[in-house]
Amino acid sequence: GESVGLHLPTLSVQEGDNSIINCAYSNSASDYFIWYKQESGKGPQFIIDIRSNMDKRQGQRVTVLLNKTVKHLSLQIAATQPGDSAVYFCAENIGMDSSYKLIFGSGTRLLVRP
Amino acid sequence: DGGITQSPKYLFRKEGQNVTLSCEQNLNHDAMYWYRQDPGQGLRLIYYSQIVNDFQKGDIAEGYSVSREKKESFPLTVTSAQKNPTAFYLCASQGVEAGNYEQYFGPGTRLTVT
Numbered sequence: 001g002e003s004v005g006l007h008l009p010t011l012s013v014q015e016g017d018n019s020i021i022n023c024a025y026s027n028s029a030s031d032y033f034i035w036y037k038q039e040s041g042k043g044p045q046f047i048i049d050i051r052s053n054m055d056k057r058q059g060q061r062v063t064v065l066l067n068k069t070v071k072h073l074s075l076q077i078a079a080t081q082p083g084d085s086a087v088y089f090c091a092e093n094i095g096m097d098s099s100y101k102l103i104f105g106s107g108t109r110l111l112v113r114p
Numbered sequence: 115d116g117g118i119t120q121s122p123k124y125l126f127r128k129e130g131q132n133v134t135l136s137c138e139q140n141l142n143h144d145a146m147y148w149y150r151q152d153p154g155q156g157l158r159l160i161y162y163s164q165i166v167n168d169f170q171k172g173d174i175a176e177g178y179s180v181s182r183e184k185k186e187s188f189p190l191t192v193t194s195a196q197k198n199p200t201a202f203y204l205c206a207s208q209g210v211e212a213g214n215y216e217q218y219f220g221p222g223t224r225l226t227v228t
Contacts (some may be wrong), residue, residue, distance in 0.1 A: 008154050032215045043120075043204055043219035044157075089156060093215040100145050100164065100210055101172075102217055106156040 008087060010109040019077040021108045023090035028071060030092040034102065035064060035075045038087045047075070047088075077110075085112045117141070120205050120220035127199075127227050135190045135223045137205030145208040146188035147217060150174060150201045157204065163188055164210060192225065199227045 013019045025033065031052040036044035050057045050064045050073075057064050063076040073090050087109050091102040118139040127133045137146065145164045149157040159172030163182040177196025182188055188207075192199045202224050206217040 034216060036219075041202075041222070041224075043206075043222050045219070046216055049216060100208055100215055101147075101159065101162060102215060104149075104157040 008107050008109045010111060012111045012113060013080050014113050015080060015082060017080055019075075019080045019084070019110055021075045021077075021088050021110065023073040023075075023105050023108075025071050025073055025090065025092045025105070026103065027092065027094050028068070030094050030103075032093040033064070033066060033073050034091045034093075035062075035073075036089045036091065037084075038089065038107075040086075044089060080110075080112050082112050082114060085110055118205060118207050118218055118220040120203075120223050122223060123221065125223055125225045127225070129227055130194045131227075132191055132193050133199075133225065133227075135192070135203055135205075135225070137188045137190065137220060138186055139188075139207040139218075139220075140186060141207055141209070141218060142185070143207035143218070144185070144210045146182070147206040147208070148172075148178070148180065148188070148190045149204040149206065151204060151222075152201050160190065160203075192227075199225060201225060 034049040035047040037047050038044040048059045048062050048064050055066050061078045065074045087107045089107045090105045121136045147162040148160040158174050160178050161180040163169035166185050169180050169182050179191045204222045205220045208217045
């Protein structure tokens with residue numbers, strides 16, 4: 001989702017439920033996408049990545065889905081736990097100028113209710 | 115124990131003073147990055163370096179300077195020209211093998227300027 005001013009979009013889920021965090025990316029030439037998790041006061045941590053030649057990739061309790069037609073990326077977290085509470089960022093590599101830069105989305109805050 | 119370190123974790127300075135933030139990595143990564151993060155917002159790229167003795171401006175380079183004299187180190191100087199220096203600063207590194215775009219982040223430095 002897109003942030004509005006200083007307020008991150010927030011997803012609130014019940015512990016044990018599945019979470020789906022969405023991200024719209026900007027460039028149809030992007031060839032790599034990555035999800036990061038950032039806990040308060042810490043640096044982002046890698047969760048999962050996916051290349052543009054795939055539409056789905058699974059990790060431990062997480063799945064990333066890529067829909068290139070509508071330039072949409074989602075992160076699914078199964079059986080959400082309190083430790084999953086954090087801000088989640090998607091990022092894309094545009095891959096047009098031989099640069100390895102990542103372009104970050106504005107983030108979504110996930111709150112897990114006990 | 116490989117990783118990327120930033121020091122100090124918290125830094126306080128008076129307005130008008132330059133301050134240098136440290137970033138060191140022992141991952142043998144060629145590329146390094148500096149981001150700025152403001153409360154409730156995403157990451158904005160300040161500077162990046164893909165090889166020793168070379169660096170490029172990111173989206174918000176004004177008021178900042180960097181050097182890359184060694185592969186392991188990429189210090190960031192926040193100068194007195196930076197109008198709003200109070201923020202959370204994140205350093206990242208990345209191997210530049212073909213198709214590898216994952217960036218590894220440090221724990222961050224929170225700079226407060228009064």
